[in-house]
Amino acid sequence: MTVKILVERKFKEDLSLEEVKTINELRIGAMHRKGYISGETLIDLKDHRRIVVISIWSNMDGWEEWKNSDERSKLEAKFDKNLKQASIIRSFMLGADYLGGIFE
Numbered sequence: 799m800t801v802k803i804l805v806e807r808k809f810k811e812d813l814s815l816e817e818v819k820t821i822n823e824l825r826i827g828a829m830h831r832k833g834y835i836s837g838e839t840l841i842d843l844k845d846h847r848r849i850v851v852i853s854i855w856s857n858m859d860g861w862e863e864w865k866n867s868d869e870r871s872k873l874e875a876k877f878d879k880n881l882k883q884a885s886i887i888r889s890f891m892l893g894a895d896y897l898g899g900i901f902e
Contacts, residue, residue: 799891800835801855806886807875809847820876821849827869828853833860847882858889 809817821839828834839851855861864870865887874885 799857799878801858801861802890802892803853803855804890805853805860806850806888807849807851807877808882809849809880810845810882811880813841813849814880817877817880820873821851823832824870824873825851825853827863827873829869831860833857834864835879861889897901 814823818878824896825837833856837851840850840852840881842848842850842851853861
């Protein structure tokens with residue numbers, strides 16, 4: 799089952815170059831993980847301190863392995879002190895997968 803993961807971060811101030819680099823390192827790290835399909839980084843037009851990263855994984859296991867990895871934890875720690883609040887992580891399945899389960 800394909801899943802989409804949304805990670806929302808709210809920074810105390812506009813992003814620094816180091817924070818942008820760290821977000822890119824997170825994405826590059828994810829790209830090398832089994833199950834990663836694609837991703838994108840979105841910056842709120844009205845509030846540049848709010849960043850949403852959407853990644854697509856072939857299954858939840860691949861995401862969980864990356865989420866719990868030491869590599870990801872170290873990268874996240876680089877900007878945790880600059881976050882206004884803890885990152886919000888949400889996971890979604892495709893509607894077709896959900897509906898397919900209902901009609902089986």
